[in-house]
Amino acid sequence: MDSKMYCFQCEETVNGQGCTVKGVCGKDDQVANLQDLLIYLLKGISFYGVKARELGKKSQEVDVFVMEGLFTTVTNVNFDNDSISELIKKAFLVRNKIKDIFLSAYREKSNKTFDEPIPDAAAWYSSDEQELIDKASKVGVLSETNEDLRSLKELLIYGIKGIAAYTDHAYILKEKDDSIFAFIQEGLEATLNPTLSAEQLLALIMKAGEFSVKSMALLDKANTGVYGDPEITEVTTGVKAGPAILVSGHDLLDLEELLKQTQGTNINIYTHGEMLPAHSYPGLKKYKNLVGNFGTAWHTQRKEFEEFKGAIVMTTNCIQKPTELYEQRIFTTGLVAWPGVAHIADRTSDKAKDFSAVIKKAIELGDLEEREGKKLTIGFAHKATLGVADKIVEAVKGGMIKKFVVMAGCDGRSNERNYFTDLANKLPKDAVILTAGCAKYRYNMLDLGDIGGIPRVIDAGQCNDSYSLVVIAQKLAEVFGAKSINELPLSFDIAWYEQKAVCVLLALLFLGVKGIRLGPRLPGFVSPAVLKILVEKFDIKPITTVDEDLDDIMDSQEAASV
Numbered sequence: 250m251d252s253k254m255y256c257f258q259c260e261e262t263v264n265g266q267g268c269t270v271k272g273v274c275g276k277d278d279q280v281a282n283l284q285d286l287l288i289y290l291l292k293g294i295s296f297y298g299v300k301a302r303e304l305g306k307k308s309q310e311v312d313v314f315v316m317e318g319l320f321t322t323v324t325n326v327n328f329d330n331d332s333i334s335e336l337i338k339k340a341f342l343v344r345n346k347i348k349d350i351f352l353s354a355y356r357e358k359s360n361k362t363f364d365e366p367i368p369d370a371a372a373w374y375s376s377d378e379q380e381l382i383d384k385a386s387k388v389g390v391l392s393e394t395n396e397d398l399r400s401l402k403e404l405l406i407y408g409i410k411g412i413a414a415y416t417d418h419a420y421i422l423k424e425k426d427d428s429i430f431a432f433i434q435e436g437l438e439a440t441l442n443p444t445l446s447a448e449q450l451l452a453l454i455m456k457a458g459e460f461s462v463k464s465m466a467l468l469d470k471a472n473t474g475v476y477g478d479p480e481i482t483e484v485t486t487g488v489k490a491g492p493a494i495l496v497s498g499h500d501l502l503d504l505e506e507l508l509k510q511t512q513g514t515n516i517n518i519y520t521h522g523e524m525l526p527a528h529s530y531p532g533l534k535k536y537k538n539l540v541g542n543f544g545t546a547w548h549t550q551r552k553e554f555e556e557f558k559g560a561i562v563m564t565t566n567c568i569q570k571p572t573e574l575y576e577q578r579i580f581t582t583g584l585v586a587w588p589g590v591a592h593i594a595d596r597t598s599d600k601a602k603d604f605s606a607v608i609k610k611a612i613e614l615g616d617l618e619e620r621e622g623k624k625l626t627i628g629f630a631h632k633a634t635l636g637v638a639d640k641i642v643e644a645v646k647g648g649m650i651k652k653f654v655v656m657a658g659c660d661g662r663s664n665e666r667n668y669f670t671d672l673a674n675k676l677p678k679d680a681v682i683l684t685a686g687c688a689k690y691r692y693n694m695l696d697l698g699d700i701g702g703i704p705r706v707i708d709a710g711q712c713n714d715s716y717s718l719v720v721i722a723q724k725l726a727e728v729f730g731a732k733s734i735n736e737l738p739l740s741f742d743i744a745w746y747e748q749k750a751v752c753v754l755l756a757l758l759f760l761g762v763k764g765i766r767l768g769p770r771l772p773g774f775v776s777p778a779v780l781k782i783l784v785e786k787f788d789i790k791p792i793t794t795v796d797e798d799l800d801d802i803m804d805s806q807e808a809a810s811v
Contacts (some may be wrong), residue, residue, distance in 0.1 A: 252267075252269035252270070253269065253270055253271075253278035254268065254269060254270070254271075254272070254278035254281035254282055254386075254389070255267050255268070255269055255281075255389050255390055255391050256268045256272055256276075256281050256295070256389075256390075257390070257403075257772075257773040257774045258324060258403070258407055258410075258747070258748060259273075259274060259324040259746055259747045259748075259772065260271040260659075260661055260663075260745055260746045260747070260769070260770055260772070261274065261470060261661060261662065261663070261746070262291045262760035262773045265770050265771075265773045266773050267280070267411050267773060271414065274324055274325055274569075275325075275326050275328060275569060275570045279330055279382065279385075280327075280328055280329075280330055280333065281389075282382070282385035282389065283330060283333045283334060283337065283382075283385050284321075284322040284327075284333060285339055285383075285385055285388055285389035285390070286381065286384060286388055287321070287322060287333060287336055287337055287340060288318075288319070288322055288406070289370050289388040289771065290337060290340040290341070290344065290370060290435045291315050291318045291319060291340065291437055292368075292370045292371075292438065292440060292441050293368065293369075293370035293371035293372070293373075293441075294311060294314070294315055294340065294343055294344045294347055294371075294434075294468060294611075294670045295315060295433075295435075295437035295438040295449070296367070296368055296370065296438050296441060297344065297347040297350075297351045297371060297436070298311055298312075298315070298347050298369040299355060299431075299434050299435055299438045300351045300355075300435040301347055301350050301351040301430055302434075303354060303356060304351065304354040305354070306350050306351065306354045306429075307350075307427070307431075308346060308347055308350060310343070310346070311343055311346060311347045312427075312430035312433075313420065314339070314340070314372045315413075315430075315433060315434060315437070316413045316416055316417050316420070316430065316433060317413075317416075317417060317584060318336060318340065318385070319409065319410045319413035319433070320337060320410070320413050320414045320417050320566075320584050320726055321333070321564050321584050322410065323410050323411075323414055323747060323748050323749070323773065324566065324746070324747035324748065325450050325547070325567050325568055325569065325747070326565070326566040326568070326584055326585055327406055327584060327585065327586045328568070328570075328586065328587050328588065329586035329587060329588050330588070331588075332586045334378075334381070334542035336389055337381065341374055344371065347370075348745045351363075360425055368441045370388075370441055371441075373784060389409060390403055390516070390774075394767065396776045396778075397776050397779055398446060398447065398450065398779075399571065399774075399776070400774055400775055400776035400779040401451065401454065401779060402440045402450065403449060403774040404751070404772075404774060404775065405436055405439070405440065405450060405453055405454050405456055405457055406436070406437070406440060406463060407748040407751040407752075407774065408436075408454065408457040408458070408551070408748070408752050408754075408755045409432075409433055409436045409437065409457060409676055409748070410593075410666060410748035410749075410751075410752075411461065411464075411748045411749040411751050411752020411753070411755075412429065412432075412433060412460050412461055412464045414462075414565075414566070414748070414749055414752070415431055415464040415465055415467070415468045415713050415752065416429050416430075416433075416464045416467065416468075417584075417751070418468050418471070418565075418713065419464070419467045419468040419470070419471040419498065421500065421502050421659075422471035422472065422474070422475050422501070422502060423471070423475075424467055424468075424470055424471035424474065424760065425467075426463060426464075426467050428460075428463070429460055429463055429464055429467065432456065432457075432460045433460075435453075436453055436456075436457060439453055439510075441665050445696060446486075451782070455755075455758070455759055457592060457752075457755050458755035458756050458757075458758050458759025459759050461752045461753065461755045461756035461759065462716070462719075462756045462760065464752070465641050465713050465714075465715065465716035465752075465753075465756060466716055468600075468713050468716075469630075469714070469716050469717070472501060472530070473630075473632075475501075475532060476501060476505075476530035476531065476532030476533055477530055477532050478630065478632040478633065479526065479529035479530055479627075479628040479629075479630040479632070479633055479710060480529055480531060480534075480627070480628050480633060481529070481626065481627075481628040481629060481633050482528050482529045482534060482573060482627055482628040483624045483626055484525065484528045484541060484542050484624065484625045484626075484627055485540075485541040485542070485622050485623075485626070486541060486542055486543065486622030486623050486624070486625065487541060487619075487620055487621045487622030487623075488519075488541070488543065488617050488618070488619060488620045488622070488712055489517050489540050489541070489617070490616055490617065490618065490619040491515050491516070491517050491616050492514075492515065492516045492517070492559060492611045492614065492616055492617070493505065493516060493517045493518070493519060493557070493558075493559035493560070493611060493617045494511070494516060494517075494518050494519070494555070494559055494560045494561070494562060494607060494608070494611045495520075495521050495543055495544075495557050495559060495560070495561045495562070496518060496519070496520055496521065496524050496561075496562050496564060497520075497521035497522045497524055497547070497550065497561065497563050497564065497567065498522070498523065498524060498562075498563050498564030498566065498567060498568075498583075498585070499523045499524065499563035499564060499565040499566070499567075499711055499713075500564035500565050500582075500583060501530070503562065503582060503583065503602065503755070504518070504520070504524060504527055504539075504564070505532070505533060505536075506601040506602055506604065507562065507604050507607070508533070508536040508538060508539055509601070510601070510604050510605070510608060511538055511604075511608060512536070512538065512695075514608070514612075516538060516539075516608065516611050516612070517538055517540045517541075517617075517704075518536070518538050518539050518540065519540060519541050519542060519543040519557075520539075520541075520542045520802055521542065521543055521544045521550070521553070521557075521561075522544065522545070522546055522567060522687055523547070523567065523686070523687050523711045523712065524542075524549045525542045525625070525627060526627055526628070526686070526708075526710035526714065526751045527539070528542065528627060528628075528709050528744070529627050529628030529630070529633075529710070536689065541622070542625065543788070544556075544557070545558055545631075545660075545687075545688060545690040545694075546660035546687040546688075546690040546691075547567035547660070548569070548571070548660060548661055548662040549690075550567070550568075550569055551569055551570075551571075551572050554571070554572075554574075554575045554579065555572060555574040555575055557575075557617075558614060558615075558617055559578070559614055559617055560578050560579075560580070560607050560608075560610040560611040560614060561575060561578060561579040561580065561610050561654035562579075562580050562581075562582060562593070562604070563579065563580070563581050563585050564582055564583055564585065564606055565583055565584065565585060566585070566747070566749075568581065568585055568587055570587070576589070576590065576625075577615060578610055579591075580592065580593055580606065580607050580610075581593070582594075582595075582602060583595070591606065593606065593607065618692050618733040625693055625694075625708075626704050626706075626708070627708045627710070628708070628710075629704075629707040629708055629709050629717075630709050630710055630714055630717040631709070631716075631717040631718075631720035631724075634707060634709070634717070634721050635720075635721065635724055637703065638724065638725070638728065640701065640702065640703055641703060641725070642725075642728055643701075644700055644701050644703060645674075645729075645738070648679075648712065649679060649700050649701055650679055650680075650681055650700055650738075651677065651679040651680060651702070651803070652676075652677075652679070652681070652738050652740065652802065652803060653680070653681050653682075653683055653722075653737070653738060653739045653740070654672075654676060654679040654680055654681070654682050654683070654739075654740050654741075654742060654802060655682075655683045655718055655722075655739065655740070655741045655742065656669055656672070656673065656682050656683070656684050656688060656689075656692070656742050656743075656744070657683070657684050657685040657686050657687045657688055657689075657709075657712070657718060657743060657744075657751050657753070658685075658686050658712065658715075658717050658743045658744040658746070658753065659686055659687055659688055659712065659744055659745055659746030659749070659750050660686075660687045660688050660691060660744065660746070661688050661744070661746045663769055665768070665769035665770070666691060666744065666769055667691075668769060668792060668794075668795055669688060669691040669692060669742070669744055669769065670691045670692050670695070671795045672742065672795050672798065672799060673691070673692035673695060673697065673706075674695060675707075675795055675796075675799055676799070676802075677803065678698070678700070678705075679700065680802075680803070681700065681703065681704075681705050681706075681707060682697075682705060682706045683707050683709065683718050683721070683722075684705065684706060684707065684708050684709065684718075685708070685709040685710055685711065685712060685713075685714040685715045685717065685718055686712035686714075686715065686744075686750075686753075687712070688744040689706065689708055691744075692706065693706055693708065696697075698788035707723075709721075712749050712753065713749070713753075714755055715756070715757075716756070719734075719756070719757070719760060721749075722734040722737060722739060725737055725739075733761060734760075734761075735761065735762065735763050735764070739764075740764070740802045741757065741762060741764065741765040742766045742767065742768075742792065742798065742802075743757075743765055743766065743767050743768075744769070745767060745768075745772070751772070754767070758783075758787050762787075763787055763788045764787075764788045764790070765787065765788075765789050765790070766790055766791070766792045766798060767789060767791060767792065768792030769791070769792060770791070771791050776780060
């Protein structure tokens with residue numbers, strides 16, 4: 250295909266097939282191609298990383314670089330050519346380091362020189378800018394000409410990107426698992442093997458599901474270990490008078506450091522998007538200057554950031570091109586970058602990030618006007634929800650709850666996503682929604698009421714907290730004596746957008762969940778043949794119409810079956 254770029258890793262990709270001129274997300278062709286080159290070099294690094302581990306050698310610096318490099322290429326993280334180019338330059342250095350580690354260990358063990366074939370991704374090098382750009386345009390997803398192998402490889406890579414993102418969140422909070430680092434590199438290295446069969450790739454995809462579960466469990470351990478188990482909490486969506494900072498993205502440590510650095514000032518801190526669940530953690534809600542949540546999902550940020558007159562910090566993925574009305578008062582940090590936007594430097598030697606520039610900007614901007622808002626009930630992670638499990642079981646056995654519908658995942662811009670709002674509105678009063686991720690913004694403001702004190706929207710938290718929904722479902726299956734969660738009065742309607750959602754999907758497939766509805770469109774990177782396999786093995790299906798899906802949801806697996 251003759252195109253300036255080719256990217257189909259997110260749900261919004263043009264016509265459900267691929268962005269070929271400019272990404273719908275906003276990235277230009279050079280950013281897209283440089284990200285492809287970075288992934289290519291990460292595969293080359295992984296070639297040596299896998300071989301080094303086989304000889305008992307590894308490098309934390311290499312492991313972290315591969316993890317962060319992958320996260321950098323997740324949708325809506327980094328749009329800056331210069332910073333990606335710097336990562337590419339560093340990739341050559343990191344590759345040389347792990348190559349030297351491996352070759353030294355190999356010589357020591359075998360007493361000979363390594364002479365096996367080396368893939369181009371592990372050998373190619375250039376310091377010439379034009380050569381880098383030319384190479385970048387040749388190593389993207391279309392370099393695999395077999396459509397089905399391409400589909401399987403990209404499904405594996407996108408799942409690994411999600412694993413890397415969740416593992417990075419945990420790593421920032423001092424939790425790590427070497428087996429996850431090892432698998433990330435195993436999966437990347439495998440995509441360089443031209444002899445790998447479709448069956449072998451499918452096995453790796455299922456293994457990615459296993460490590461998706463591990464990465465989400467690791468992050469759950471990190472979050473709760475540092476900030477305590479989430480508590481059922483009411484959060485206001487109103488605004489208090491006073492100077493303010495809005496924090497979006499996913500990173501809890503960034504929020505905590507900002508809360509600490511604004512202690513003793515009159516600056517109010519608000520969350521946005523996927524940061525809403527922060528209010529449920531005891532270690533964060535204790536800060537009196539964490540006053541509420543402003544706005545909704547990531548794709549509404551351009552309008553909402555214009556309305557919010559304070560300073561803004563974007564901590565992880567989900568950034569969009571800033572408008573002129575707030576581009577001088579938004580800051581990025583971590584792996585996030587947008588050309589021309591001020592960036593807060595990373596921590597060094599365990600010292601906190603310096604948010605003084607953000608604080609100064611908030612004070613300069615002055616007071617926000619007070620306004621009323623609604624109250625949202627959050628904090629239903631697995632421990633909190635299982636704390637009221639007796640009420641849930643009683644409600645199911647008493648016929649007050651007939652169905653649980655998992656409506657988790659990512660939100661997005663398309664009008665098709667009104668499906669989830671309409672479905673929530675049409676669900677019978679005896680159905681409960683289990684949610685996590687920003688998909689909840691399609692219905693968490695609706696007045697859906699409760700069932701015997703149990704809210705009809707049980708919000709477990711961020712997208713990674715889909716793990717909590719699985720833990721809850723597994724516990725309910727145990728209580729009801731069901732052989733698997735597929736026997737519960739439980740239906741999955743998942744909204745997907747980017748690679749973290751792919752990670753969640755693979756986790757659910759690994760856990761044996763059947764009959765998942767996925768939408769608003771099926772992934773463009775899944776070929777017809779691969780889709781056929783997923784349908785036959787897991788009964789994956791696209792969402793259809795609200796009325797059709799509603800009938801199917803309420804007719805199947807009634808509560809009486811448990």
